[in-house]
Amino acid sequence: MIDPVAFTLALSGVLFALGVTGVLLRRNVLVVYMSIELMLNAANLAFVAFGRMHHSLDGQLFVFFSMVVAAAEVAVGLGIVVAVYKQLRSVDVDRVNLLRF
Amino acid sequence: MTAGSAVVFLLLAALAIGGAWRMITSHHPVHSALYLVITFCATAGLYLMLGAPFIATVQVAVYAGAIMVLFLFVVMYLNLGLARDVADDRPRRVTALATTVLLGLLLIAAGAFGGGPATAAPAMTTVEEIGGALFSRYALPFEIASLALLVAMIGVLVIARPELKRELAAKEDAAS
Numbered sequence: 001m002i003d004p005v006a007f008t009l010a011l012s013g014v015l016f017a018l019g020v021t022g023v024l025l026r027r028n029v030l031v032v033y034m035s036i037e038l039m040l041n042a043a044n045l046a047f048v049a050f051g052r053m054h055h056s057l058d059g060q061l062f063v064f065f066s067m068v069v070a071a072a073e074v075a076v077g078l079g080i081v082v083a084v085y086k087q088l089r090s091v092d093v094d095r096v097n098l099l100r101f
Numbered sequence: 102m103t104a105g106s107a108v109v110f111l112l113l114a115a116l117a118i119g120g121a122w123r124m125i126t127s128h129h130p131v132h133s134a135l136y137l138v139i140t141f142c143a144t145a146g147l148y149l150m151l152g153a154p155f156i157a158t159v160q161v162a163v164y165a166g167a168i169m170v171l172f173l174f175v176v177m178y179l180n181l182g183l184a185r186d187v188a189d190d191r192p193r194r195v196t197a198l199a200t201t202v203l204l205g206l207l208l209i210a211a212g213a214f215g216g217g218p219a220t221a222a223p224a225m226t227t228v229e230e231i232g233g234a235l236f237s238r239y240a241l242p243f244e245i246a247s248l249a250l251l252v253a254m255i256g257v258l259v260i261a262r263p264e265l266k267r268e269l270a271a272k273e274d275a276a277s
Contacts, residue, residue: 004110008151009212011114015121017205022125024197030130030176034137038121041144052151057226057234060153067163068246072253074168078175079257085179
């Protein structure tokens, strides 16, 4: 039968790679954010799998803190999206180049 | 692991990967968000099977609930459908796909070979255990996390409301 820990780690790798694809492939900044969320989720999955492997509670506590940071990140990120949209009337990441020289 | 739970495991994994794939390839951001909810719910099921019911609950409430509602809210507030969303230039696509395949293989190999032997009966962690650890060993990180949330909340208000900044500046001018 399959080993749940190794299987979960492999799934976490697949989800992380899909998140990277989303960031590289999409232009809509919101979908880019969703892909970042997907990568955070993959990391959380790996944390829980390792926590179970070592019979430790710490993996789940790290996931808890990572979720707190993810919530803060989403709030700030969407705030920036709204502010950028007010300036540029667009959410295309290729058009947001104000800091490029 | 029994055959039944292995089937559920595979089913949830397929749901998670399918949802993630459709999230990347859907052309409308609302569809992307809804497919991502599927992925998050499947992940919550996996947490449950790995013996983490508290994390599974928080995953559904915070990720699939609050965060995705925030996403949908912004998508609908700004009316964001891009005509030319998925990158269509060849070099970018090739780079993205090559990176994905290489990184995916690397991570899968690391997971499959790095994972230890399957442990015995999965001990379900209870909410009491997690709460006890949060308020004893992890008390300081817990407080810092709440501070981070507060700072993020204030920061968002300042970023997203330029009129607030103007009001504050006007008040300062009036005071000086």
